Amino acid sequence: MNWIYINEMSKYVGQTVTLKGWVANRRESKGIAFVNLRDGSGFCQCVIAEDKVSETFDLSKSMSLESSVSISGEVLKDEKQLGGYELQASSFEIIDVAEDYPITPKEHGVDFLLERRHLWLRSKRQWAIMKVRNATIYAIHNFFQQKDFSLMDSPIFTGSAAEGTTDLFKTDYFGQEAYLAQTGQLYGEAMAMAQGKIYTFGPTFRAEKSKTRRHLTEFWMVEPEMAFYDLDMDMDLIEEMLRAVVNEVIDRCKTELEILGRDIEALKSVNQKFPRISYDEAVEMLTGKKEVNGVNAIQMLGNDLKTTQEEIIKVNAEIEEREAIVNDNVSKKGIKNFNRNRVAQLKAQVKELEEDARNIPQWIKSAENFEHGSDLGGSDETVLTRLFGCPIMVYNWPRKIKAFYMKRVEGNFDYVKGVDVLAPEGYGEIVGGSERETDLEFLIEQIQEENLNQEDYEWYLDLRRFGSVPHAGFGLGLERLITWICKLKHIREASPFPRTSQRLKP
Ligand code: 4AD
Ligand code: MG
Numbered sequence: 133m134n135w136i137y138i139n140e141m142s143k144y145v146g147q148t149v150t151l152k153g154w155v156a157n158r159r160e161s162k163g164i165a166f167v168n169l170r171d172g173s174g175f176c177q178c179v180i181a182e183d184k185v186s187e188t189f190d191l192s193k194s195m196s197l198e199s200s201v202s203i204s205g206e207v208l209k210d211e212k213q214l215g216g217y218e219l220q221a222s223s224f225e226i227i228d229v230a231e232d233y234p235i236t237p238k239e240h241g242v243d244f245l246l247e248r249r250h251l252w253l254r255s256k257r258q259w260a261i262m263k264v265r266n267a268t269i270y271a272i273h274n275f276f277q278q279k280d281f282s283l284m285d286s287p288i289f290t291g292s293a294a295e296g297t298t299d300l301f302k303t304d305y306f307g308q309e310a311y312l313a314q315t316g317q318l319y320g321e322a323m324a325m326a327q328g329k330i331y332t333f334g335p336t337f338r339a340e341k342s343k344t345r346r347h348l349t350e351f352w353m354v355e356p357e358m359a360f361y362d363l364d365m366d367m368d369l370i371e372e373m374l375r376a377v378v379n380e381v382i383d384r385c386k387t388e389l390e391i392l393g394r395d396i397e398a399l400k401s402v403n404q405k406f407p408r409i410s411y412d413e414a415v416e417m418l419t420g421k422k423e424v425n426g427v428n429a430i431q432m433l434g435n436d437l438k439t440t441q442e443e444i445i446k447v448n449a450e451i452e453e454r455e456a457i458v459n460d461n462v463s464k465k466g467i468k469n470f471n472r473n474r475v476a477q478l479k480a481q482v483k484e485l486e487e488d489a490r491n492i493p494q495w496i497k498s499a500e501n502f503e504h505g506s507d508l509g510g511s512d513e514t515v516l517t518r519l520f521g522c523p524i525m526v527y528n529w530p531r532k533i534k535a536f537y538m539k540r541v542e543g544n545f546d547y548v549k550g551v552d553v554l555a556p557e558g559y560g561e562i563v564g565g566s567e568r569e570t571d572l573e574f575l576i577e578q579i580q581e582e583n584l585n586q587e588d589y590e591w592y593l594d595l596r597r598f599g600s601v602p603h604a605g606f607g608l609g610l611e612r613l614i615t616w617i618c619k620l621k622h623i624r625e626a627s628p629f630p631r632t633s634q635r636l637k638p
Contacts, residue, residue, distance in 0.1 A: 286316025357605035513560030565606020
């Protein structure tokens with residue numbers, strides 16, 4: 133037996149090999165069964181013809197969905213197949229016949245699927261997303277390791293807050309209050325003073341009650357921290373990293389991105405120079421006081437609303453036409469089925485368009501009434517990136533809405549040297565970073581202002597007492613990046629077992 137993986141088939145054309153995997157799909161017609169096998173490395177059509185297999189052909193009928201099997205046969209090239217190859221079976225063995233599998237090719241609601249996440253992970257789309265996740269993690273390590281950054285594992289139990297106290301998960305630590313880490317940054321700063329350039333890459337926790345498409349309660353964050361870096365150098369590094377990581381993923385995950393139907397061109401926008409816009413400018417753009425390449429944000433949204441409404445009318449007309457075919461007395465069964473499926477797709481599309489049509493007026497309102505000094509909301513970020521079509525960096529933020537450790541802007545102490553990177557196509561913030569404050573007195577003031585216990589931060593303040601240097605860093609939300617790369621509707625699909633305020637199991 134020459135056991136190989138599906139993604140190695142190109143090396144074995146014309147040879148007899150064995151594939152081991154699970155039945156992802158199966159259909160049969162007179163004396164021939166087509167089994168779509170998946171083995172973790174990919175998907176492959178296996179053709180089991182009655183006159184070519186040594187086993188009793190009837191046995192193949194018990195290959196129910198998700199049964200585990202081993203199939204041997206000849207590797208044939210077939211351009212029509214995803215992956216490019218198929219297996220002409222000469223023998224097979226059923227390892228375990230699966231019971232009735234709950235997830236079928238028909239549409240399921242997302243709650244149904246999330247409750248079966250342990251099985252849902254096997255489906256083609258979820259498989260592709262998890263491969264992209266793997267490639268993204270690898271590319272991130274690759275980038276930092278090649279630049280000689282040291283990986284640092286920061287603690288998960290922490291004794292102090294770093295990103296505000298409202299979304300902390302509290303735990304009982306032998307009678308002491310401890311929190312799950314919101315960030316590894318403060319520890320990263322300490323390590324940067326020992327190692328120069330470091331990055332942490334681990335799970336972080338936020339007790340976010342909000343039910344948005346962008347928030348998990350447990351997510352992975354990459355946090356580099358660099359001694360002797362200022363905000364400009366920080367922004368240069370963010371840009372270089374996103375460009376390298378996204379390009380590497382595009383390169384490594386062609387099949388996966390094809391399965392996801394991802395438009396690669398939109399991802400390649402990372403190769404443009406990221407516009408750097410100050411918070412003040414961003415507010416002017418958002419409120420329509422400043423145009424971007426001749427486009428006014430408020431007018432753009434008005435146009436978006438108009439096109440969305442026109443599109444709804446168009447799609448509804450097509451639904452009507454196709455439903456007529458489904459219900460007529462003349463069309464063939466195949467044609468009816470095709471149209472029935474199309475109607476289901478179109479109805480889903482209308483639902484999305486209607487959601488947009490409901491949302492856009494609120495976005496306009498939010499943009500028009502945006503108050504200088506407040507934080508950008510999800511829709512504000514969407515509007516801003518819509519104006520550019522590539523990732524943008526918003527820097528120099530009002531001090532009041534940012535974390536206590538950010539360095540003040542020289543000559544304008546109401547602002548801090550923070551930066552947010554917003555991803556295009558409506559995705560919004562994927563990176564948050566800053567140059568760090570070095571002034572000991574000011575940091576102490578900030579800690580007091582935020583009602584934090586200074587004693588808990590003495591170790592952090594020591595970094596300013598013993599050889600303080602300018603330094604900067606940032607945090608990239610892994611799942612936020614994957615959500616954009618895969619163009620997912622909701623961040624929960626970017627995590628193997630997502631944790632949200634709504635879900636802890638499985
Ligand atoms: O902007 P944030 O809160 O920044 C920090 O935590 C800093 N300590 C980072 C640093 O400078 N070292 O979070 C950073 C990123 C966000 O841009 C976002 O991508 C992600 O973490 N993030 C979340 N992702 C998923 N769910 C949540 N609830 C998230 N909160 C933040
Ligand atoms: Mg942030």
